[in-house]
Structures are given as C-alpha cells and as structure tokens.
Amino acid sequence: MTVRVQHEDFDAGVEIARLRANNPKVGAVASFIGIVRDLNEGTAVASITLEHYPGMTEKSLAAIAEQAKVRWRLLDILVIHRVGTLAPTDQIVLVVTTSSHRGDAFAACQFVMDYLKTDAPFWKKESTDAGVRWVDARDSDAEARERWK
C-alpha cells in the first residue's frame, strides 16, 4: 500500500506498472483519475489551490486504504493526491487498486474515492473572474460515502 501527497504531477501508466510489478496474481487493475474542470457551479475557474493538513492527510488516506483492504480481496492499493495550485485539465488525484478479479478492484477503487472525498483533510480554493472562493462540500459526497455502510 502506498500513499503520497505531492506537488508534482503523476504518470498513471508508470504508477500502474510499478504497482503490478509483473505479479502474475494480478488479474485486474482499476484506476481513477480526478481532473480539474474549467467550470464549477456555472463559473469559469482559472485555477484551484489545494490546502491540506500535513500528517493527518497521510494518516487518513492510509486508514481509508486499510479499510478497503479489509473489505475486499486486494493485492495492492496506491493513492496519490496533489496539493498546491493547479489549472483546468491538470490531474489532482490517482487511485489504483489491484486484485485477482475485477469486482474487488472496481469496488475498492470507488470506495477509496468516496471516503477520500469526505474524510481526507484537503480543501480547494478556486480562483475565478469574480475573485477567489473556497469550494463548498457537496451533500452528494456524504451520500456517496453512506451507501458503503
């Protein structure tokens, strides 16, 4: 299991190859990449800045990944989340799960993202033509997490 919080971009292909490590037990890889959009709630977004809580961020991501490992049969999990200032089309987050079968890989990947959205201490601030604003948490994110209970 690997958790990284970094300013630098990531290459999903390289990360997936590293996670698989030619392990013949890996029959399925599921991945999710989150990307900065150019519009939020109807307003054009020039850039976003991600703040986080160093220390707690890594702990919470590791705890989420551990929960996924308990719930599904996984071979490995990778979570990379970027911080700092990002522009539309930039990658923000990568989650990769490997398993012998697709069901476990798919479900665990979605579970990690749903929990990350509500539990990992990151905050987005958007820069728009109208000025800067903190992004509000969405009720739909809390609902997405609830369905795993």
Added chain:
Amino acid sequence: MKLRVLYFAALRERVGRSQEAVDAPAGINTVAQLREWLAQRGDPWQEAFAETRRVRVAVDQAMVEESHGLHEDAEVAFFPPVTGG
C-alpha cells in the same frame, strides 16, 4: 490544560492564523467546550466560528465528534468540511 489549536482553509483565513498554543481553564473537557471558550474570547475567533457554517474537528489528527474529550498537549484542529479529490 495546554493545547495546540490548528485552523485550516476558510476558518484559518477568518481567524488570521494557522495555529496557536492555548491554556484552557479547568472545566473545558470536550471539543465543543473548547470551541465555545475559544470563541468567547472575542474577535477574530467569535466572528470566524459564527461565519463558518459547518465546522469539523480533529483531535490528534483523527476526525471526531464535538463531544470528544481533550487531554493535556492534544492537537485540536478546526476546519470546514473537506473538499479534496
């Protein structure tokens, strides 16, 4: 009780600092009580907590409910609901 208090995101900006060391008086035993005591010291804390619609709390880097207890040298963080991913 000596505590390290941290603020993040919109709450950090409203309070005007990212952290402070406080010595909470006897009787402050929970996160909710601490928050009330911090705010009653006046602005910027009073206004910052009043303006932040929802405030989440972590004690020693784990998310907790407001009824959670405190201990000497605890790290208590206040912040708005998270918006990563």
